[in-house]
Amino acid sequence: MQIDELKERFLELLNKDQEFRYAVAGLIGYKEILDRVAKVEERLASVEERLLKVEERIAQHDEILIRVQDRLLKVEERLAMHDEKFVKIEEELLNLRRNIQEGFNIMNARISRLEKQTIIIDRRLRNVESYVEKISLEIEEEAREIIAYMLKQKGIIVDQIIFKRFNKEINIFAEKDNLCILGEAKTKISQTRIIKIDRKFEKFLERNPEYKNRKIIKVAYAIRFLPEAVEVAKKRNIWLITMSMRELTELKL
16 A cells, blocks of 8 residues: 555544544644653753752862861861960969059058158258268367467467358368468368368469468368378378377478
8 A cells, every 4th residue: 555545544534433533643642742751851851960960069068068167166176275375364464463563562662661761861861961061060160279279389370360161162261471271171081081182272272373472381170080191191291180189290381
């Protein structure tokens, strides 16, 4: 049977045979369904591939998350260690502040005591200074009287000579006619003090050359002279007199 005949026979069956027509229609519909199912399966296969890729990416992200979590745990452990250290440091700083404050309090208390002691010492020093000044004035006054008296014993009358300080350089100074007396009065005189006294006399004469051509008496009066001072005074021609009116060196003009 040729194809054309088959087609005519097939169309005739479709027109006349209802069961055949339903069977063909069912086959045609099933094929469409199968095609659609095939397409759906292809799409599902594509989706599954995508899902697999997504799952792989999720798995990779899970691994990354696990590593991140591990790192975070380590960081948290380090932070916990640092927190402990910071707590210790804070405690040490608090103790240090307390110690410093205690030290300041002790220092302030000591400073207060020292200030009070300083006030007391200042008062005592002022008293000592005024006492020393009083003694010095008394010694100077006494020295003037004794020097005048001992000069009178040697035939040098100086009763009318006014003994006085000279510009605070020399605490005993007097002049009469062709005579000039340069003197120093101290409680104690040592070898070094004799040299300083003699330098003061020399500087005075340099600043006041009008007295150089006069007869000069260099005299030192003290309650006590050290032995070395006597030898130096002899060499420098300084007349030494003690409070007991004793001459330790010879008077030379």
